[in-house]
Amino acid sequence: MDLTSGQQxxxxxxxxxxxxxxxxxxxxxxxxxxxxxxxGIGPAGAIAALLPFTFGMDPTTSLIMLAGIFYGGMYxxxxxxxxxxxxxxxxxxxxxxxGHQMARSGRAGAALAISAIGSFVAGTxxxxxxxxxxAPLAMLAIRFGPPEYFALTVLGVMAAAYLSSASMLKGLxxxxxxxxxxxxxxxxxxxxARFTYGVLEVYGGVELVPVxxxxxxxxxxxxxxxxxxxxxxxxxxxxxxxxxxxxxDLRDSAGPIARGSFxxxxxxxxxxxxPFISSFLSYALEKKxxxxxxxxxxxxxxxxxxxxxxxxxxxxxSMVPLLILGIPFNVxxxxxxxxLIIQGLQPSxxxxxxxxxxxxxxxxxxxxxxxxxLVLNLPLVGxxxxxxxxxxxxxIPMILLFCVIGVYSINARLFDLWLMLGVGILGYxxxxxRFPLAPLVLALVLGRIMENALRQSLLMGLGSPLIFIExxxxxxxxxxxxxxxxxxxxxxxxxxxxxxxxxxxx
Amino acid sequence: xxTADRVFAAGLFVLGxxxxxxxAKLPVWKDQTVGAGLFPMLLGAAMLVLTGAxxxxxxxxxxxxxHAREPFLPPRRALIRQASVLGALAMYVLALEPAGFIISTxxxxxxxxxxxxxxxxxxxxxxxxxxVALAQLLLVSLLKMPLxxxxxx
Numbered sequence: 080m081d082l083t084s085g086q087q088x089x090x091x092x093x094x095x096x097x098x099x100x101x102x103x104x105x106x107x108x109x110x111x112x113x114x115x116x117x118x119g120i121g122p123a124g125a126i127a128a129l130l131p132f133t134f135g136m137d138p139t140t141s142l143i144m145l146a147g148i149f150y151g152g153m154y155x156x157x158x159x160x161x162x163x164x165x166x167x168x169x170x171x172x173x174x175x176x177x178g179h180q181m182a183r184s185g186r187a188g189a190a191l192a193i194s195a196i197g198s199f200v201a202g203t204x205x206x207x208x209x210x211x212x213x214a215p216l217a218m219l220a221i222r223f224g225p226p227e228y229f230a231l232t233v234l235g236v237m238a239a240a241y242l243s244s245a246s247m248l249k250g251l252x253x254x255x256x257x258x259x260x261x262x263x264x265x266x267x268x269x270x271x272a273r274f275t276y277g278v279l280e281v282y283g284g285v286e287l288v289p290v291x292x293x294x295x296x297x298x299x300x301x302x303x304x305x306x307x308x309x310x311x312x313x314x315x316x317x318x319x320x321x322x323x324x325x326x327x328d329l330r331d332s333a334g335p336i337a338r339g340s341f342x343x344x345x346x347x348x349x350x351x352x353x354p355f356i357s358s359f360l361s362y363a364l365e366k367k368x369x370x371x372x373x374x375x376x377x378x379x380x381x382x383x384x385x386x387x388x389x390x391x392x393x394x395x396x397s398m399v400p401l402l403i404l405g406i407p408f409n410v411x412x413x414x415x416x417x418x419l420i421i422q423g424l425q426p427s428x429x430x431x432x433x434x435x436x437x438x439x440x441x442x443x444x445x446x447x448x449x450x451x452x453l454v455l456n457l458p459l460v461g462x463x464x465x466x467x468x469x470x471x472x473x474x475i476p477m478i479l480l481f482c483v484i485g486v487y488s489i490n491a492r493l494f495d496l497w498l499m500l501g502v503g504i505l506g507y508x509x510x511x512x513r514f515p516l517a518p519l520v521l522a523l524v525l526g527r528i529m530e531n532a533l534r535q536s537l538l539m540g541l542g543s544p545l546i547f548i549e550x551x552x553x554x555x556x557x558x559x560x561x562x563x564x565x566x567x568x569x570x571x572x573x574x575x576x577x578x579x580x581x582x583x584x585x
Numbered sequence: 586x587x588t589a590d591r592v593f594a595a596g597l598f599v600l601g602x603x604x605x606x607x608x609a610k611l612p613v614w615k616d617q618t619v620g621a622g623l624f625p626m627l628l629g630a631a632m633l634v635l636t637g638a639x640x641x642x643x644x645x646x647x648x649x650x651x652h653a654r655e656p657f658l659p660p661r662r663a664l665i666r667q668a669s670v671l672g673a674l675a676m677y678v679l680a681l682e683p684a685g686f687i688i689s690t691x692x693x694x695x696x697x698x699x700x701x702x703x704x705x706x707x708x709x710x711x712x713x714x715x716x717v718a719l720a721q722l723l724l725v726s727l728l729k730m731p732l733x734x735x736x737x738x
Contacts, residue, residue: 248639252597255632259604262628266621273621274607297674304670305663472702473712476694479674480716484724484732487681491731496678504671511657512593534619542614 084214087431091439095447100143103136104444107144108451111151114168116159116463117474121168122152123410123520124299127291128478130418131485138424139437143444145415150202150394150445153354154452157194157387158463161187170354170390173362177375177382184378189324193380194387195456196324197336201388202449204340205347205395210442213431217403220428225539226546228406229532230556232525235408236518237560238350243515247567250518253509257519260285261526268534280494287417289486289499290523294516296482297503300475302510324380332384335365339388346389347396353409354390354397361389395445402426402438406525410517413524589657591643598636605629666701673697685735686725691717 094100114125126148133141156171161178174194181190223231236258240250263274264284275281324332339361346357365385366375375382400408405426407413419426424437431438456463486499506516540546548554608629611622658664677693684692691713698709724730 248635251635252594252632255601255628255635256597258628259600259625259632262625268618269612269615269621271611271621273611273625274604300670301667304666305659470702470705472705473698473709475670475701476697476712477716479670479697480690480694480720483674483677483681484720484730487732488724488730491733493678493682496681500671500674500678507667508593508657511659512589514593530624533624537619537623542619 084210087435087439088210088443090435091441091443092446094139094436094440095143095443099137100140100440100444101447103140103144104147104448105451107147108151108154108448108455111148111153112155112452112455112463113466114148115152115155115157115171116466121295121299122149123414123517124292124295125152126411126414126418127288127295128481128485130288130291130414130421131488133418134421134489138419138422139440141418141422142415142437142441143448145418146394146398146441146445147448147451149411149415150391150448151452151455153202153387153391153394154195154198154456155463156390157198157383158191158456158460159467161190161194161383162464163467170358170393171387172355173358173386174383176362177377177379180376180378181380181383186378189328189380190383191460192324192457193328193332193384195453195460196329197332197339197384197388198391198456199449199453200336201340201343201392202395202452203446205344205392206442206445206449208341208344208392209395209399209445212399213403213438213442216399217428217431220404223404223428223552224550225532225535226550226553227556228404229529229536230547230553230560231404231406232529232532234556234559234563235350235406236522236525236529237563238408239518239521240515241563241567242356243517244513246513247571249512249514253514253516253519254522257522258526258529260290260519260523262530267527267531280492284527285523286489286495286498287414287421287523288489289495290502291414291417291520292482292486293499293502294506294520296478297499298506298510298516300478301503301507303471303475306471328380331380335361335381335385336388338364339385340392343389343392344396347393348399348408350400350408353411354393357389357393357396358386361385398441398445402430402441403428405430406528407521410520413521417524591640594636594640594643597632598640601629601632601636605633669700670697673700682733683735686732687717687721688735690720 095104110125110129111122114122126145129145129148133144136144152168153170156166156168157174157178160166160171160174161182164175164179166172166175178190178194181187236254237251240254241247242250244250261284263281264272265282266273272282280286339357342361342364343354343357346360347353362375362382362385365379365381366372369375369379369381371379397407397409397412400406401412401416403426405416407416416426424434482499483496486495487493489495509516509519536546537544540549546553547557605626606629608622608625611625612620613622613626614620659667673693673696677689680689680692694713694716695710698712699706702709725732
C-alpha cells in the first residue's frame with residue numbers, strides 16, 4: 080500500500096469512527112448476522128427491504144450499513160448450515176456438507192468457531208486487499224470510455240447468465256427481460272417516453288425497490304410457504320460446549336483459511352464471481368489438495384474453514400467493481416448501486432479522488448465491521464441459536480410488514496405495492512421454473528448504463544460497431560463474452576444426447 | 586405435452602415480438618445521434634431469436650417432455666397457504682390508506698399469524714400489538730416515514 084492510500088485510509092477511519100457511522104455499521108452487521116442465521120430471506124432480500132430506510136441517510140452511512148448486512152450475512156449464514164443442515168443463505172450451502180457432520184459428532188462448537196475465525200481473517204484480508212488494489216485499479220479504470228463500459232456491462236450480465244443457472248438460455252432470457260424493463264420510462268437523451276402507455280408512475284422508470292422486494296422478499300415467502308411446517312426451526316437443544324477449537328483444528332484450518340481468503344477476493348472481483356461461487360470453488364480446491372480427501376463430507380474441518388473464509392473475502396472483492404467502476408457484478412452489489420444512484424451518487428474511477436471520505440469511509444468501516452462480526456458470532460452464538468426458536472408462522476407476517484412499509488415509504492403510493500405483489504408472484508413462478516433471478520436484477524440495474532454507453536460509443540464511432548474491437552480493453556471484454564457463449568454452446572452440444580426442455584440446457 | 590417451461594418460453598416469445606413492434610415505432614437514428622429505438626430493437630430481436638431457437642431446439646431434440654420434472658404448481662395445501670397470504674396482503678394494500686397504518690397493520694398481522702398458526706391465537710394478537718406499537722414509534726414518530734394515518738389523521 081502506498082503512503083497516499085495509507086493516509087486516505089486514516090481519513091476513512093475518521094469517517095467510519097463517527098458515532099452515527101459506528102452505530103449503523105453495528106446495526107448492519109447485526110441485521111446481516113440475523114438474516115444470515117435465519118433461513119429464507121437472504122442478504123439480497125434484506126438489503127432490498129431495508130433500502131428505503133437508508134434514503135434519508137448520508138450516502139456513506141447508508142453504504143456502511145448495507146455493506147454490513149452483506150458481510151454480516153456471510154458470517155451468520157454458517158450457523159444454521161452447521162447446526163440444522165439448512166443453509167442460512169446461498170453462500171453457506173457448501174458448509175452444510177462438513178459443518179453439519181461435525182455438529183452431529185458433537186463438534187458444533189469447533190465448527191462454529193472455525194467458521195467465525197475464518198470469516199474474520201478472510202474478511203480482514205479481503206479489506207486489506209481492497210485497500211491495496213483500489214488505487215492502481217482506479218488508475219486503470221480512468222482509461223475506460225463508453226466502449227469499455229458497454230463491453231464490460233455486457234460481460235457482467237453474460238457471466239451472470241452463464242453462472243447463475245444450469246441453463247444459459249434461461250439466464251439470457253432473464254438478462255433480456257431485465258434490460259427490457261430498464262428501457263421503460265423517459266429516455267434520458269431524447270426526453271421522449273418509452274413503453275409507458277400513459278401510466279404516470281413509470282415515467283421515471285420502473286421503480287427498483289418494489290421489483291427487488293417482490294423478487295427477493297415476496298417470492299421467497301411464497302417459497303417458504305411450500306413447507307407445511309410453520310413451527311420453529313430449532314426443536315432440539317444444541318450443545319455448544321467446547322466452543323474453542325483444538326490446536327489441531329486450528330492447524331488444519333490455517334491453510335484453507337489463507338487460500339480461501341485470496342481465492343474469495345479474486346473471485347469476488349470477477350463478473351458474477353461472488354460469495355456463492357467462491358465457497359464452492361474453495362471447497363473443491365481444499366478437497367483436491369487434501370491428503371485425506373475421503374474425510375470431506377464426513378466432518379472435515381477444512382471443508383468448513385475454506386468456504387466460509389472464501390465467501391467473506393468475496394464480499395470485499397465484489398466491492399471493488401462496484402466502488403471503482405460503478406459496475407456491480409453480483410445481485411447484492413447491484414442493489415447497493417441502485418441505492419447509491421437513488422441518493423444521487425454514481426460510483427466511478429474518480430470516486431476515490433473526488434469523494435475520498437465516502438470511498439475510504441466505507442472501506443475503513445469494513446475493518447471495524449469485521450471485528451464486530453467476530454464478537455457477534457463467536458461469544459454470542461447462543462443468542463443466534465435462540466432466534467431459530469421463533470416460529471416461522473410469526474416470522475412471515477413480520478417480514479411481509481417490512482416489505483410493505485419499505486415499498487410504501489418511498490413514494491407513498493399504492494401503485495408500488497401492487498407492483499411488488501405482481502413481481503413477487505412472477506418471481507415465484509420464475510423460481511419454480513428454475514429461472515435465475517440474479518441476471519434479471521443485474522440487467523435491470525445496469526440497463527441504463529449499458530444503453531447510454533452503447534449510444535455514446537456508436538456516436539464516437541460514427542455509427543460503426545467496430546469501435547468495440549478497435550479499442551484493446553473493450554475488445555478483451557468482447558472476446559470474454561464470445562468465450563462464454565462458445566463455452567456454453569460447446570457444453571450444450573456435448574450434452575445433446577440427453578435432450579432438454581424448452582429454455583433449458585440442463 | 587405442453588410443459589410450463591414451454592408455455593413460459595412461448596410467452597416470452599410473444600413478449601419479445603410485441604416489444605419489438607413497439608420499439609420499431611421509435612427512431613433508431615435521429616438528428617445525427619443514436620435514437621431511443623436502437624437498444625430496444627436489439628433487445629426485442631434478441632428475445633425473439635433466443636426464445637424462438639429454444640422452442641425449435643426443444644421440438645427438434647426431444648419432441649415431448651420425457652424427463653420427470655417437479656410440477657409447476659406446488660401441492661394443494663401449500664397453494665392454499667400461498668393464496669391466503671397473497672389474499673391477506675392484497676387486502677392489506679387495499680385497506681392501508683382508508684383504514685390507516687395502525688388499524689390495517691394490526692388486522693393484517695393478527696389474521697395472518699392466526700391463519701398460519703391457529704393454535705397460538707393469544708400470542709398472535711400480542712405480537713400484532715407489539716409490532717404495530719414498535720413500528721409506529723420507530724417509523725412514524727422517530728423516522729417520520731410517510732405512512733397513512735387513516736381515520737386518526
